[in-house]
Amino acid sequence: MTRNLITPAQNTWCPGCGNFAIQHTLKDILAGLEKEGRSLDDVVMVTGIGCHAKIADYLNINSVYTLHGRTIPVATGIKLANPKLTVICCAGDGDAYAEGLDHLIFAAKRNIDLTMIVHNNRVYGLTTGQYTPTSPLGFKGKSTPAGTTEYPFNPLELMLASGATYIARGYTRKMPQLAQLIRQGIAHKGFAFIDVLQICASFFNMTEYYQSRVYDLDGHDTADFEKACAKSREWDYNLDAPIALGVFFERALPTFDDRYPSRDMSVGERTRRIRDLFEAAR
Numbered sequence: 699m700t701r702n703l704i705t706p707a708q709n710t711w712c713p714g715c716g717n718f719a720i721q722h723t724l725k726d727i728l729a730g731l732e733k734e735g736r737s738l739d740d741v742v743m744v745t746g747i748g749c750h751a752k753i754a755d756y757l758n759i760n761s762v763y764t765l766h767g768r769t770i771p772v773a774t775g776i777k778l779a780n781p782k783l784t785v786i787c788c789a790g791d792g793d794a795y796a797e798g799l800d801h802l803i804f805a806a807k808r809n810i811d812l813t814m815i816v817h818n819n820r821v822y823g824l825t826t827g828q829y830t831p832t833s834p835l836g837f838k839g840k841s842t843p844a845g846t847t848e849y850p851f852n853p854l855e856l857m858l859a860s861g862a863t864y865i866a867r868g869y870t871r872k873m874p875q876l877a878q879l880i881r882q883g884i885a886h887k888g889f890a891f892i893d894v895l896q897i898c899a900s901f902f903n904m905t906e907y908y909q910s911r912v913y914d915l916d917g918h919d920t921a922d923f924e925k926a927c928a929k930s931r932e933w934d935y936n937l938d939a940p941i942a943l944g945v946f947f948e949r950a951l952p953t954f955d956d957r958y959p960s961r962d963m964s965v966g967e968r969t970r971r972i973r974d975l976f977e978a979a980r
């Protein structure tokens with residue numbers, strides 16, 4: 699019997715919120731996994747704190763609603779304790795790029811086998827509209843009534859520099875593509891990072907802005923690190939630039955849990971084993 703993936707919990711997201719698209723995309727992906735014979739008992743979702751995190755209440759799978767910015771440490775513990783689990787993190791842009799930034803960088807560096815979905819609405823919605831690390835220059839919110847004086851940072855470029863082995867950007871108004879990117883991220887062995895552009899209908903509605911700028915990355919060589927860096931910088935300081943959607947970079951490298959059992963070896967044996975694993979992946 700297939701499970702009903704939407705819980706009876708009352709949904710309190712604002713009408714028009716981008717979180718709905720991510721929830722329903724994930725629901726369809728999970729239903730697809732179940733149809734393929736995968737047990738959803740082997741899937742765990744970890745969320746942070748923020749509007750995005752309510753997805754744990756609304757999707758009927760194993761989930762942990764953790765602390766602000768702490769999705770990755772909890773997800774890492776789950777994955778190491780039981781490597782057969784599929785672990786999906788959902789985090790907001792404040793959660794992932796401010797409070798949890800160090801964890802994000804180290805998960806990429808270690809190539810931990812997780813899928814990280816960032817609900818990037820470029821504002822703290824739950825606390826009614828403060829600026830986050832990805833709010834654009836001049837953003838006016840509760841904590842910056844005269845507009846921010848900072849440029850946003852570029853999460854994709856940061857993930858490339860940190861060693862993430864799957865890096866993609868999706869958009870909530872392009873759900874079939876978003877589904878493909880998340881599905882591919884879940885299938886990827888290693889740290890899969892998907893930055894999802896979504897709007898906050900109440901505090902930062904960027905629909906018109908995104909609609910006029912997004913385009914699909916067709917013919918892009920996802921194995922080419924330099925090209926991925928150049929593409930990631932296309933939309934950065936220049937707010938009028940086009941915004942590429944799709945997979946920017948993907949490569950196969952040994953994951954953290956591939957290397958983890960070697961802790962019982964001598965230092966020399968362990969170093970040789972890890973080098974061999976990396977050599978074999980080149």
Ligand code: SF4
Nearest residue numbers: 712715749823898899
């Ligand atoms: Fe969505 Fe913004 Fe409402 Fe939060 S405040 S539920 S992010 S529209």
